[in-house]
Amino acid sequence: MSKSKQQEADAATGLSEESDNEVGDFIREQRERANLSLRRLAERAGVSNPYLSQIERGIRNPSAEILKRLSRALEISAETLYTRAGLIEDGPAAPTVVEAIESDRNLTPRQKQVVLDLYRALVEAGAAADEASE
Amino acid sequence: MSKSKQQEADAATGLSEESDNEVGDFIREQRERANLSLRRLAERAGVSNPYLSQIERGIRNPSAEILKRLSRALEISAETLYTRAGLIEDGPAAPTVVEAIESDRNLTPRQKQVVLDLYRALVEAGAAADEASE
DNA sequence: AGCTTCCGCTTGCAATTGTTAGCAGCTTGC
DNA sequence: GCAAGCTGCTAACAATTGCAAGCGGAAGCT
Structure with a gap:
């Protein structure tokens, strides 16, 4: 249910940028993709759960150290996260x-062979489907 | 006269490691290589000079944002700096x-989800099964 | 001598980060 | 029903960042 409250939070902290919260969204996206609850990711990354919550909603600006830990916990490269x-x-x-x-x-x-086989099979099938539909 | 200031600073902040100050040394190195005074680099990077001083001596831990600005001002890649x-x-x-x-x-x-599921499954459960069969 | 301007560093202080404790909601089992 | 277990979020607090102001020293210029 709870969905649209982000803007309020921004206003509350006086954060003037509500425009693009790239990192937060990306982190939440990756977290959900990995089926991790906020608390679990927070624990894995060694940060407090309220803080992670605030990071995801863009009302806090995490230090590089924190980003590094999050990238590790999410199994994505720090570069990607920093770029984001x-x-x-x-x-x-x-x-x-x-x-x-x-x-x-x-x-x-x-x-590796198993994963590669699957990958190649999907790509081939996908390409065919793509050409047909597109 | 002025002799051992670094130790004092370390002690003051409780920083016990004088050994590996990777970032600070690297920044100072690059700054001197570019013939920039501390103040000038600070201005170029949009950081205060005392803060830059502290960063170079390793008694402060700069945020990623600051590192990014410094990397720009020094005209080196942010990745290099982050790695350092x-x-x-x-x-x-x-x-x-x-x-x-x-x-x-x-x-x-x-x-993607399919491939990822397979991959994660193999990584997670794979080690044990692998040792058994191989 | 002064006077100015740069150098790097130290000292408080405001703003921000990051934490611990607790809240309300939503399931699952008793 | 109603405890126990999650989910995410809020509030108050401690720790840290990052800054403006000021210090002593070195170099140049009148």
Whole structure:
């Protein structure tokens, strides 16, 4: 239910920028994608849950240290997060999926093969569907 | 006369580590290489000179925003500075694969979810099963 | 001698961060 | 019903950032 209260919070703190809350939105997005509750992510990242809440809503401006911890807890690269936060100008080169999987240390060669097979299959199917529909 | 001020400063702030002040040293190094006085760099970067002084000596921990401004004023890449600041050490987990999949243009959101699910499942449960079978 | 201007640093002080404690809502089980 | 368990959010507080003001010293200029 609770949905639109962000603006009030902004006004309350005197924060004049309600325009683009890139980091907060991005963090919340990633958090929900990973199926983590706010509290759980906060604990994983080693920050307090109210603070994380405020970060996500853009009424607090987290330090780089905090961003780093959050990026680790979310399993995304700090560069991506910083870029999103507008702290780095150019975007980091997006690694290809294949490349990333190849160099991953958490998967055995066999497992890599499985993921790669799935990925390639989807891409191929998707491309076909794409051409047909688009 | 003036001799050991750094120690005093450290003691004053309770900072016990005089060993690795990565960012500060690096910034000072770059500043001197560019023949900029502390005050001039501070002005260029939009930071107060006392604060920059403290940053260089490692008795203050600058926010990412400040680092970004300094990197611009020094005309070095923010990434380099962040790395030097120890803020970009990428996590040991597996950030790149997740990230690469997220930003892949060949997959639909739904397909991404499928691949991600598989990947996460393998990483999480994979180690044990792997050791058993292999 | 003065006087000016730069250098880096120290000292308080305001504003911000980040925390602990607690609130209301919403499920799930007794 | 109503405890116990989550969810996210608010309030008051401690700690830190970041700044304006001011210090002593060095170099130049009249």
